[in-house]
Amino acid sequence: KAGVTQTPRYLIKTRGQQVTLSCSPISGHRSVSWYQQTPGQGLQFLFEYFSETQRNKGNFPGRFSGRQFSNSRSEMNVSTLELGDSALYLCASSLGRRQPPEQYFGPGTRLTVT
Amino acid sequence: GDSVTQMEGPVTLSEEAFLTINCTYTATGYPSLFWYVQYPGEGLQLLLKATKADDKGSNKGFEATYRKETTSFHLEKGSVQVSDSAVYFCALIDRGGSEKLVFGKGTKLTVNP
Numbered sequence: 001k002a003g004v005t006q007t008p009r010y011l012i013k014t015r016g017q018q019v020t021l022s023c024s025p026i027s028g029h030r031s032v033s034w035y036q037q038t039p040g041q042g043l044q045f046l047f048e049y050f051s052e053t054q055r056n057k058g059n060f061p062g063r064f065s066g067r068q069f070s071n072s073r074s075e076m077n078v079s080t081l082e083l084g085d086s087a088l089y090l091c092a093s094s095l096g097r098r099q100p101p102e103q104y105f106g107p108g109t110r111l112t113v114t
Numbered sequence: 115g116d117s118v119t120q121m122e123g124p125v126t127l128s129e130e131a132f133l134t135i136n137c138t139y140t141a142t143g144y145p146s147l148f149w150y151v152q153y154p155g156e157g158l159q160l161l162l163k164a165t166k167a168d169d170k171g172s173n174k175g176f177e178a179t180y181r182k183e184t185t186s187f188h189l190e191k192g193s194v195q196v197s198d199s200a201v202y203f204c205a206l207i208d209r210g211g212s213e214k215l216v217f218g219k220g221t222k223l224t225v226n227p
Contacts, residue, residue, distance in 0.1 A: 043217040100146035105157035
């Protein structure tokens with residue numbers, strides 16, 4: 001069974017631009033969560049989607065948004081990029097029903113904002 | 115809010131040494147506890163988990179016991195290998211249907227031959 005895939009793996013953008021990252025979950029998984037990883041703040045939860053609905057949201061500004069499609073694939077968008085948005089963005093998928101959830105992570109997208 | 119505190123390291127050990135990475139948590143509810151591992155250039159892998167007090171999670175020679183009285187979930191391994199070199203994260207999920215993982219800052223482990 002294929003794991004969680006994220007595209008692109010690396011991205012360089014300029015301040016003020018916007019970016020869209022993609023995540024394809026493991027087949028059969030309906031929940032997708034996004035995390036931001038930085039050296040200073042560590043791993044922080046962005047949001048979680050289940051069956052195309054946002055179920056939970058972290059403490060990030062409105063510039064960060066996401067969505068999930070009917071095939072469970074998810075995208076996250078960051079508008080008006082700032083230097084501080086440089087990070088590794090990790091996506092995780094799970095069945096969405098089991099407690100506690102077992103989340104499987106993708107390799108991440110490394111975003112650099114210059 | 116919920117939080118996880120783990121020893122920051124870095125930790126450097128010789129092969130076959132004993133490993134302990136301390137982790138304590140604060141949670142309003144009764145969380146499930148996890149250890150994840152991140153190898154260089156990769157995402158996170160679930161190493162082990164425990165869902166209730168006194169549960170012991172184990173995998174690949176690593177163990178951790180859920181101690182409710184001390185709110186701790188320390189990671190141990192009796193004999194580390196060079197291939198165990200990675201960053202280890204302690205994390206929790208509060209009960210109630212959430213998928214939100216709350217992570218510690220991570221502990222970098224380097225094992226020398």
